[in-house]
Amino acid sequence: MLTERQLLILQVIIDDFILTAQPVGSRSIAKKDAVTFSSATIRNEMADLEEMGYIEKTHSSSGRVPSEKGYRFYVDHLLAPLRLSNKEIMTIREAFDDKMLEFERVVQKSAGILSDLTNYTSIILGPEVFETKLKQLQIVPLNDQSAIAILVTNTGHVEHRAFNVPVEINPSNLEKMVNILNSRLQGVPLVKLHEKLHTEISDLLKTHTDQHEQAFSYLQAALLDDHSTKLYIGGKTNILMQPEFRDLDKVRSLYATIEQENDIADLLRSGEEGINVRIGQENPFDAMQNCSLITASYKLSNNQIGTIALLGPTRMEYNRMFSLMNVLSKHMTETFKGWY
Amino acid sequence: MLTERQLLILQVIIDDFILTAQPVGSRSIAKKDAVTFSSATIRNEMADLEEMGYIEKTHSSSGRVPSEKGYRFYVDHLLAPLRLSNKEIMTIREAFDDKMLEFERVVQKSAGILSDLTNYTSIILGPEVFETKLKQLQIVPLNDQSAIAILVTNTGHVEHRAFNVPVEINPSNLEKMVNILNSRLQGVPLVKLHEKLHTEISDLLKTHTDQHEQAFSYLQAALLDDHSTKLYIGGKTNILMQPEFRDLDKVRSLYATIEQENDIADLLRSGEEGINVRIGQENPFDAMQNCSLITASYKLSNNQIGTIALLGPTRMEYNRMFSLMNVLSKHMTETFKGWY
DNA sequence: GTTAGCACTCGAAGAAAGTGAGTGCTAAAT
DNA sequence: ATTTAGCACTCACTTTCTTCGAGTGCTAAC
Numbered sequence: 001m002l003t004e005r006q007l008l009i010l011q012v013i014i015d016d017f018i019l020t021a022q023p024v025g026s027r028s029i030a031k032k033d034a035v036t037f038s039s040a041t042i043r044n045e046m047a048d049l050e051e052m053g054y055i056e057k058t059h060s061s062s063g064r065v066p067s068e069k070g071y072r073f074y075v076d077h078l079l080a081p082l083r084l085s086n087k088e089i090m091t092i093r094e095a096f097d098d099k100m101l102e103f104e105r106v107v108q109k110s111a112g113i114l115s116d117l118t119n120y121t122s123i124i125l126g127p128e129v130f131e132t133k134l135k136q137l138q139i140v141p142l143n144d145q146s147a148i149a150i151l152v153t154n155t156g157h158v159e160h161r162a163f164n165v166p167v168e169i170n171p172s173n174l175e176k177m178v179n180i181l182n183s184r185l186q187g188v189p190l191v192k193l194h195e196k197l198h199t200e201i202s203d204l205l206k207t208h209t210d211q212h213e214q215a216f217s218y219l220q221a222a223l224l225d226d227h228s229t230k231l232y233i234g235g236k237t238n239i240l241m242q243p244e245f246r247d248l249d250k251v252r253s254l255y256a257t258i259e260q261e262n263d264i265a266d267l268l269r270s271g272e273e274g275i276n277v278r279i280g281q282e283n284p285f286d287a288m289q290n291c292s293l294i295t296a297s298y299k300l301s302n303n304q305i306g307t308i309a310l311l312g313p314t315r316m317e318y319n320r321m322f323s324l325m326n327v328l329s330k331h332m333t334e335t336f337k338g339w340y
Numbered sequence: 341m342l343t344e345r346q347l348l349i350l351q352v353i354i355d356d357f358i359l360t361a362q363p364v365g366s367r368s369i370a371k372k373d374a375v376t377f378s379s380a381t382i383r384n385e386m387a388d389l390e391e392m393g394y395i396e397k398t399h400s401s402s403g404r405v406p407s408e409k410g411y412r413f414y415v416d417h418l419l420a421p422l423r424l425s426n427k428e429i430m431t432i433r434e435a436f437d438d439k440m441l442e443f444e445r446v447v448q449k450s451a452g453i454l455s456d457l458t459n460y461t462s463i464i465l466g467p468e469v470f471e472t473k474l475k476q477l478q479i480v481p482l483n484d485q486s487a488i489a490i491l492v493t494n495t496g497h498v499e500h501r502a503f504n505v506p507v508e509i510n511p512s513n514l515e516k517m518v519n520i521l522n523s524r525l526q527g528v529p530l531v532k533l534h535e536k537l538h539t540e541i542s543d544l545l546k547t548h549t550d551q552h553e554q555a556f557s558y559l560q561a562a563l564l565d566d567h568s569t570k571l572y573i574g575g576k577t578n579i580l581m582q583p584e585f586r587d588l589d590k591v592r593s594l595y596a597t598i599e600q601e602n603d604i605a606d607l608l609r610s611g612e613e614g615i616n617v618r619i620g621q622e623n624p625f626d627a628m629q630n631c632s633l634i635t636a637s638y639k640l641s642n643n644q645i646g647t648i649a650l651l652g653p654t655r656m657e658y659n660r661m662f663s664l665m666n667v668l669s670k671h672m673t674e675t676f677k678g679w680y
Numbered sequence: 681g682t683t684a685g686c687a688c689t690c691g692a693a694g695a696a697a698g699t700g701a702g703t704g705c706t707a708a709a710t
Numbered sequence: 711a712t713t714t715a716g717c718a719c720t721c722a723c724t725t726t727c728t729t730c731g732a733g734t735g736c737t738a739a740c
Contacts (some may be wrong), residue, residue, distance in 0.1 A: 023701095023702085025701065025702050025703085026702075026703080027701080027702080027703095036711070036716080037428075037713075037714085038714050040704095040713075040714050041712085041713060041714070042713070043702095043703070043704070044704090044712095044713090046702080047640070048704090057702095057703085057719060058722090059702095059720085059722070060702095060703075060719095060720055060723080061701080061703045061704095061719080061720040061721050061722085062701085062702065062703080062720095062722080063701080063702060063703090070737065099502065099504070101486050101503060102501070102502045103501030116366075128714090135480060135482065136480045138478055138480075139492070140475060140476045140478075142475065142496050143517055146441055146496070148492060148496055148498060150478070150490060150492070150498060152480045152490070153490060154482070156482050156486070156502050158488060158490060158498070158500040160498040161441075161442070162441035162442045162496050163441060164439070164441065200721090236576075236596050237576075237592075238401045238593060239589055240591060241592075246588070248580055248586070250580075250581060251580060252577075254575050265681050297699095363733085365733050365734085366734080367732080367733080368732075376684070377682075377683085378683050378684080379683090379736095380682075380683050380684070380685090381681085381682060381683070383733090383734065383735070384682090384735090386734090387734090389734075391695040397733095397734085398691090399689085399690060399691065399733095400688095400690065400733095400734075401688080401690050401691085401732075401733045401734050401735095402689095402690080402691080402732085402733065402734085403732080403733060403734090523734095649723065667698055
């Protein structure tokens with residue numbers, strides 16, 4: 001168990017290191033107002049803290065640096081919630097002031113804010129698509145060879161895809177077809193669209209259009225793009241600002257990792273509801289061994305859950321990040337309230 | 341005027357430097373098979389070439405490095421068109437093999453190919469929007485408070501925007517309104533949409549709907565997003581691979597410059613038809629003083645012109661880049677042929 | 681005109697020396 | 711029994727000095 005004094009020293013070391021990225025020495029700790037004892041005492045305490053694994057030396061005569069265990073303890077027990085600055089609060093409030101009505105827009109903006117305010121990289125994951133349902137289907141003929149299929153979901157998401165049409169389809173047939181499709185497909189979850197097209201619609205179309213086979217296959221190709229959950233990334237280049245990423249190789253391998261969107265999505269999904277932190281080795285990917293990943297969840301009105309995340313060096317401003325992500329996820333949840 | 345021998349030496353120096361990024365010395369030039377004279381002769385010639393400004397020394401006893409004038413001469417007079425490797429040709433061909441029908445998709449893919457094959461950063465600019473016309477307008481009600489306006493252009497481009505609806509509008513009124521809008525707005529160039537809405541439609545709506553004022557303003561807000569030309573950027577992080585960007589400050593300021601999308605768009609637009617190269621100082625932005633920008637134009641079926649560009653260090657593989665961009669722009673032009 | 685030869689230049693890489701922020705330990709002070 | 715002053719020691723960093731070699735320009739011989 002740590003004594004009061006050790007807690008204080010640990011806190012000072014971590015706070016200082018988060019600020020400066022430099023190893024913290026006993027003398028500089030002793031200078032703090034909150035610290036009333038001498039550097040020698042601090043040295044003794046630091047030796048104990050090191051023995052317990054909370055701090056480390058970078059070399060035998062260096063100051064101390066928080067270990068991952070130290071950060072973990074800090075996050076779990078020492079974190080003093082920070083009041084956000086007025087500027088930060090205003091930035092977020094203003095962004096949400098102009099009513100946004102599209103999921104994409106909200107998420108994009110949130111990712112932007114988060115990366116701008118933090119200088120880290122933000123990643124936002126949308127909710128699972130299971131429940132997204134088809135609201136309406138439209139087909140707009142462009143010319144006699146191609147048309148655009150537009151798909152609107154109940155969440156206000158719009159997808160579209162151009163496709164070739166067999167020349168023989170005439171406008172009235174097309175309209176008929178779209179009407180049939182709409183009447184049969186409205187309300188169908190996107191993930192079931194494929195199946196549904198096969199089982200129910202295929203024969204229906206057959207009776208109403210001549211070229212059903214071809215039309216069907218074209219349409220299918222057009223509509224069955226991946227509806228997989230997208231990742232919104234903000235401030236990708238902020239990583240370059242962090243002194244721990246002075247080494248370009250590290251940057252490169254981190255970028256390579258981030259580009260595996262599926263893996264990252266799985267990682268974000270794996271967090272519990274509320275705020276989570278993964279510190280250094282707690283992250284599954286090699287390139288993230290020097291990183292921390294903070295995730296927070298937001299809710300949609302149907303109680304589906306999405307995740308916002310911040311990726312930075314282990315030396316992260318955890319307390320400010322917690323407050324920021326808290327506020328932002330609340331704003332997002334609030335914005336989405338009563339949407340669908 | 342340069343002698344044959346000087347031309348040869350200049351060529352070797354530039355080719356070598358492009359490959360290795362190291363200053364080229366007289367001895368290494370003398371070793372080339374194509375070179376039959378001694379290093380001493382080469383030194384004499386190099387002194388002349390330097391006097392004429394085609395090459396430079398990095399310090400008084402270093403090998404030579406091409407000057408910007410040298411690159412300019414090389415690009416204008418020495419460039420031997422390079423046969424692309426089979427792999428490169430196949431990559432491009434395969435990408436264009438599966439029929440793409442949407443401008444965005446084609447452009448996105450092209451940008452991807454270009455940056456992947458070159459390890460530089462690719463930038464693609466769409467054509468001016470002047471001629472893009474409204475094909476069809478759709479309004480899909482989401483619930484009783486919001487709806488989505490979808491706008492399809494004759495180029496197959498789809499834009500959409502959610503907006504609030506006054507609760508009182510009922511479905512049949514909405515349909516009526518959409519029909520009116522479509523009949524009056526189809527074929528109107530996007531850039532004139534704003535004006536047209538004001539002069540012609542406002543009063544028309546008035547006679548058909550009760551809440552025309554509100555509906556109108558909402559719709560206006562929904563439709564009049566910026567239709568400005570978008571930039572598609574690929575391989576932004578490729579810049580990190582170039583040894584000349586070992587200095588993070590340079591990378592940062594280059595990124596900052598690229599993020600000024602309007603300026604970049606203007607820059608890309610300013611090239612002549614065909615392939616252009618801007619070398620170092622010929623670029624207008626400070627952060628690009630060590631960069632070269634190659635631009636090439638592609639055509640849409642209506643003869644509108646778009647631009648693909650490649651941004652890299654002045655020490656660029658100009659001949660391969662020329663071939664690549666040539667092939668790619670042709671493929672793009674071909675793909676767009678007969679589209680609208 | 682070309683080239684061999686040579687003195688010279690200068691950056692890069694390495695070794696040596698000095699600096700200072702930090703430590704651990706001991707012994708005195710509280 | 712803590713705490714602290716004092717001191718020897720460590721080690722990254724910086725600066726200075728050396729060495730090394732790839733490169734040059736110039737001169738004289740071919």
